[in-house]
Amino acid sequence: MFMASLAAAIAGFGLLALRLGGVPFSILVPVAMLGLAGALFLSRSMPKYLRVFLAVLAGAEALLVLLLLADSLGVVPEGLSGYVPPASMPVGATIFAFIIFGVSRIPVIHTIMRIADRYFDSATASEIRVPLIGTVRATEGIIGCALLAFLIIINLFQVALNVRLNFFGRDMFNALQEKDAGAFWYQLFWVFVPLASVFITTALVEIVSQYVLRIRWRTFLNGLYVREWLGNGTHYRMQLVGRAADNPDQRIADDLRSYIDQTYTLSVGLLNQSATLVSFIAILWSLSSGFTLPGTDVPVPGLLVWVSILYALVGTWLTHVIGRPLIALYFQQERVEADYRFSLARLREYTEQVALLGGEEAEQEALRNRFNMIVRNFMQIVRRVMRLNVFQSAYGQANVVVPYILTAPYFFIGKITLGQMQQTVGAFSSVQGALDFFITSYSTIANYKAVIDRLTTFEAAIQAVQHRGAVGEHVALVRSSNGDLGVENLKVSLPDGRALMRADNVVFRQGETTLLTGPSGSGKSTLFRAISGIWPFGHGQIMVPDGQSMMLLPQRPYIPMGSLRAAVTYPGSTGEYDDATIRDALKAAKLPALVDRLDEERAWAQSLSLGEQQRLAIARALLAKPDWLLLDEATAALDEPTEAEIYRMLKERLPRTTIVSIGHRSTLAAFHDRRIDMQAMEDGLYAPVEKRQPEAVA
16 A cells, blocks of 8 residues: 555656656656656565565655755755766666566565565564654564665765765866866865765664664564474474474574575675766766777767676676585585584583593584584585685786776876766766675675575475474364363374374373383374473374473473573572472472572583482472373482372372373382373284283372
8 A cells, every 4th residue: 555655656756756856867867766666566475574675765765856856946046056866867767666566576586585574574562762863662663664764874875975075076086187186175075075074974774773773684584483492382292303403503593593684785785886877877888978989989878888888797696606505515514513503502412422432532423523514514605605706806806907908008098087087987987896796795696595495494394394283183172170180082193194092982081190101112202292292293183181381301301501590490590489488399399409499590401410310390380280290200310219209299289180100110009099001912023911900198
């Protein structure tokens, strides 16, 4: 709706400009405005990120036309006439608008913008503090669009300043050639100093604004990706199904940051260079309008424009030929670097086991092999970058002298002044620099493409897992009102589809402790995970008591980094339990030595033995007080007397909690009212079978 309204406004303004007339290129300017209106109307299907660019471009073009109209009507003071842009600039702006529209139809650009629009389309309520205005409340998407638009305006304004500085260079060198001291000092103090001051100020504002946009953008997408990765057990299922999304931590932490930084840098940089190209091509065309083909008397309109375009096209093609392999190499480098970091982190987690087994040499060899992969791929990148840099350096050095070689003959025959020569050289360099954007940014673009590929494959892995859980055959959790935990017509499978175990008409009754036994690999733990809702593979129904909480304690509990308080209360929120309650839970779980260390921060997973970790998990259960507590060999690392004390304590402190345990020790039977054994059936699958249970220990 906004873009359609803006298109109508621009079209009306173009018709007004046509009626008023008097503007140089009086037909071209209104036609350009009408063309821009058409581009705006077509942009309704474009990604929002690019629509912001078009909207700002429309405002800039309207301002240009206003200045041209004011100048033609004699409203602009004579001292400011030098700041009026050439009439060809609105035409260039319209051309650039259609280029943006065309680029938006490219599939890879659409993929890139789809990720960006997850932020710029956000409807999340937010606020931002703006200097001199105060706190502004709006959706995060609107705030992001406003910041992006502001930065685009600054960049376009900087291009306009560069255009004015180009004319300053012409006038200053002409003053030097004519030995006009007054004109020289006027240009220096009354033209250059104000322009330079404004340029520096806008540069500082741009730096602050772009960092604000980047961190808000990253904060939003980081939260979004983390929620999608962790939501509904997706992170766990991705590991089970073996989706192609290695090192998700790196993709969220590093690739997302690189994506945001490079998307902004490349898109705004491309806008800046395109605006520079449009602005200076008009200047270069007019300056070289009388140039003839070297060695002949044949005039070629805009000779230097055609030379610069041809020169840049050849350079761009050669750059792509030399640098294209970098895209795959950068992708591979990100993967091997992440694999190496993960190996180091995993070694840190299992240092005790490695030391007990004397596995240091094996670990060194494994790390050395992984690091050698980094080195090999890195050296391939170095060789390719060296070739690219040699060409880019030679190309860049040639850029310095080429415009002088082209303009010197015309200066020597008196066809142009020194100031005009300097202006022509400056315009040629600006045009060449804009056309060389692809050449100078190729390494960045190659790395950017690798980052995009890693983010899109990560998204695809998440979506594939979510889609499989939504439409494929899966275990269904159904809420029941009778208070019991039931299993009906259940067949649990492995991720590859092979059936593992089956169960039908099995009921875990509320208030009745149950022991689940059976050989390793019979599906006991998998059944617990299906009951918890994180194992979807298979079919059938699990009736979960409505309104009742459930907690599963595995054999090796997860201990997060940070304070001991955070480790004990996990996954509860900060401040949910007071210190006295936490200390009491630790004492009851037979961890009295830890009660005075709640604020101590360290890697507790490495500091505590497995038995201590299991007792810490028991303390969590005492704090959470779940209605159902599933113990998956959660006391296997404890000695039998301590295990017995833990079970007695749980029965005493959690009288309303129904405990279902997995275990192999025969001593566990005494602490449960009932026993179910996983036995192999005729079809080769394991199934739960009720066993007669002796009297439980009081």
